[in-house]
Amino acid sequence: MTLTGTTLLNGIAVLTRLLTALVLNKVLAVMVGPQGYGVIGQFQSFASMVVAFASAPVTNGVVKYTAEFGGQENRQHEAWRTAATLGLIVSLATSLLLLVFQRPLAMWSIADAGRSWLVVLLAVALAFIVLNALLVAILNGLKQLRSLVLANIAGSLISALTAIGLVSWHGLNGALAALAISQSLAFVATLLIFRRAVRASLRSLFGRLDPALSRGLGRFAIMGLTSAITIPLAQMLMRDHLADNFGWSTAGLWQALWKISETHLLLLTSTLSVYFLPRFAEIQDPNELRRELRRGLAFVTPLVLTTSALLFLGRNDIVELLLSERFLPMLDAFGYQLLGDVLKVISLVPAYTMLSHGQTKVYVVTEVLFAVLLTSLTVWFSDSMGLRGAALGYALTYAIYGVTMWFVVRSLMARLGRVPPP
Incomplete structure (x- = not known):
């Protein structure tokens, strides 16, 4: 399927996710306010870290090998079995650690051992969250886009309805509980969709580990673990800094800025993942890779510039509509945040070459360095400029990241040019 076709089909799932996210953000903003919003963001970062850690063996590596072994059903099943078994082992070990250290982890993540x-809820749900991620990755690698879209729609609706129901019933605690369990509930719907689209039962996904595939998936797991640690940890450190220096309300405003960015970039970033990760994995010719990169940039750059301009022009109405008037102080940082969004999207196109070609060392180094850079710039500029400084740090980080990614692409193209064609 073409990039345009992928975007249109994926847009159905994204539209559903976008609408549910808008409704959920509105409910949370009205019911818990900026302060509660900051606490929710802190636990969300912690949960994201745990989930990404446990699901590292079953995400990007599965997409790559499923796409790479196209037409080789036995090899695909070997990759799935290896990934599923590794994922189950890691998730169960992680759940055990969560249960043993539940109070210190609650104190560290949200400064409340009483929660x-x-x-515990996250520990119980973790294995099902990992299995859900595995099935979605297989559908992505097989380019079963209709089934993938349906699974994403189901997941978005289940997560949103769970969150809205629990926050309406029990306020902030309900919202936090929804973060822990909603992805695991989506597993049931994903499994039903998967069984209709793929000739493989869930039981057949578990079995003997293939040593070579384990090593290959391990490289992708290292990349996933790097993201699992660096990105959410950086967000937690930045949020803590803002809360300590300006209060939890400011931290909640910063969290709302990030949420608007996530919602704004949802269509573009999800399309990049669905289309470019398996597409780049197939490409071994540097000239073809160069053409695909140009097509990607020509496609996403006008879109992100247009959406950013529209958001900036309607920023007052958008904040009141999506959140509430209590979040209007964030408008002072809105322009810098949107600039960061533009730079982020443009830099992600070349960045996907690292993931698709398993450039583990480069990925790990850049993720760590730029997480440190983002945190440092946010702390530095926010000390003198407050919330606006935090958004400026975000924009500057992705400006530097984008330049770095093009050096990475040039290195990859040079390496591919030295490899003789099969």
């Missing part, structure tokens, strides 16, 4: 039950 350690949230860590």
Whole structure:
């Protein structure tokens, strides 16, 4: 399927996710306010870290090998079995650690040991969250886009309805509980969709580990673990800094800025993942890779510039509509945040070459360095400029990241040019 076709089909799932996210953000903003929003963001970062850690063996590596072994059903099943078994082992070990250290982890993540039950909920749900991620990755690698779209729609609706129901019933605690369990509930719907689209039962996904595939998936797991640690940890450190220096309300405003960015970039970033990760994995010719990169940039750059301009022009109405008037102080940082969004999207196109070609060392180094850079710039500029400085740090980080990614692409193209064609 073409990039345009992928975007249009994926847009159905994204539209559903976008609408549910808008409704959910509105409910949370009205019911818990900026301060509660900051606490939710802190636990969300912690949960994201745990989930990404446990699901590292079953995400990007599965997409790559499923696409790479196209037409070789036995090899695909070997890759799935290896990934599923590794994922189950890691998720169960992680769940055990969460149960043992539930109180210290609750204290560290949200400064409230009395809410350690949230860590227990996450531990119970973790294996199902990992299995859901595995099935979605297989559908992506097989380019079963209709089934993938349906699974994403189901997941978005289930997560949103769970969150809205629990926050309406029990306020902030309900919202936090929804973060822990909603992805695991989506597994049931994903499994039903998967069984209709793929000739493989869930039981057949578990079995003997293939040593070579384990090593290959391990490289992708290292990349996933790097993201699992660096990105959410950086967000937690930045949020803590803002809360300590300006209060949890400011931290909640910063969290709202990030949420608007995530919602704004949802269509573009999800399309990049769905289309470019398996597409780049297939390409071994540097000239073809160069053409695909140009097509990607020509496609996403006008879109992100247009959407950013529209958001900036309607920023007052958008904040009141999506959140509430209590979040209007964030408008001072809106322009810098949108600039960061533009630079982020443009830099992600070349960045996907690292993931698709398993450039583990480069990926790990850049992820760590730019997480440190983002945190440092946010702290530095926010000390003198407040919330606006935090958004400026975000924009500057992705300006530097984008330049770095093009050096990475040039290195990859040079390496591919030295490899003789099969």
